[in-house]
Amino acid sequence: DIVMTQSPDSLAVSLGERATINCKSSQSVLYSSNNKNYLAWYQQKPGQPPKLLIYWASTRESGVPDRFSGAGSGTDFTLTISSLQAEDVAVYYCQQYYSTPPTFGPGTKVDIK
Amino acid sequence: EVQLVESGGALVQPGRSLRLSCAASGFKFDDYAMHWVRQAPGKGLEWVSSINWNGGSKVYAGSVKGRFTISRDNAKNSLYLQMNSLRAEDTALYHCAKDRYGGNPGFWFGPWGRGTLVTVSS
Numbered sequence: 001d002i003v004m005t006q007s008p009d010s011l012a013v014s015l016g017e018r019a020t021i022n023c024k025s026s027q028s029v030l031y032s033s034n035n036k037n038y039l040a041w042y043q044q045k046p047g048q049p050p051k052l053l054i055y056w057a058s059t060r061e062s063g064v065p066d067r068f069s070g071a072g073s074g075t076d077f078t079l080t081i082s083s084l085q086a087e088d089v090a091v092y093y094c095q096q097y098y099s100t101p102p103t104f105g106p107g108t109k110v111d112i113k
Numbered sequence: 114e115v116q117l118v119e120s121g122g123a124l125v126q127p128g129r130s131l132r133l134s135c136a137a138s139g140f141k142f143d144d145y146a147m148h149w150v151r152q153a154p155g156k157g158l159e160w161v162s163s164i165n166w167n168g169g170s171k172v173y174a175g176s177v178k179g180r181f182t183i184s185r186d187n188a189k190n191s192l193y194l195q196m197n198s199l200r201a202e203d204t205a206l207y208h209c210a211k212d213r214y215g216g217n218p219g220f221w222f223g224p225w226g227r228g229t230l231v232t233v234s235s
Contacts, residue, residue, distance in 0.1 A: 040221040042158075049208055050158065052223030061213075061223060093158055097220035101174050104158040 002026050002096050004105035012113040019081040021108045023094035028074045031098065038098035041070055041079045044107075045090045053092075054079065086112060115139040115224050117209050122229030129199055133229055135192040135209030143167070143187040146212035148222055149194050151205035161207070162194065166216030177203075199233045206230050 003026040013019040029038045037057035042050040052061045054070040067082045094105040121133040149161040162173045162183040171183050182195040192209050207229055210222035
């Protein structure tokens with residue numbers, strides 16, 4: 001199984017400031033035949049189910065604000081919130097879908113400083 | 114609007130069985146693979162099982178293989194999870210999720226239902 005790790009475990013950022021979350025996979029999730037990274041990001045607010053934010057490592061899901069962006073390739077990825085808003089307080093998970101079983105990172109909790 | 118509503122969760126004793134259901138609406142159900150993903154209390158996310166659009170292909174996590182069975186009824190726009198030989202470590206909130214890709218599992222998930230709680234305890 002591909003093991004996903006995230007850092008930091010939690011971070012507190014001032015409103016309007018940038019938040020960056022790192023995600024690392026134990027093996028590459030880049031499929032060479034189509035040059036796509038099989039990596040998704042989810043946001044889970046308290047008491048709510050996870051919400052898909054980004055797939056193919058950098059494609060924003062419809063309706064997701066453009067302050068959310070994903071980057072990276074191979075084994076190292078980042079989720080950036082360019083200007084943190086109060087409604088962004090949540091736990092963020094990365095997930096690989098390169099191979100079965102699909103696996104999630106442990107999550108990063110984002111709070112307001 | 115896509116809606117996924119799970120039901121069937123309960124408090125059950127170890128070794129017993131339970132059947133979860135997920136009622137889907139707002140999209141053409143038989144065009145999409147579907148999934149179950151669980152979340153133990155206060156913990157992260159664990160994929161459980163997936164089924165393709167017509168039920169002809171099913172996959173399971175190693176932790177549930179041989180004990181859980183996923184199925185679907187496209188005429189009823191419903192997804193199911195039959196859970197047998199339940200263990201304490203199966204205690205979790207069980208979410209159903211639509212496959213974001215299509216009829217064969219792409220294994221990324223959106224949207225998700227709110228979940229139904231399964232507690233396995235004597």
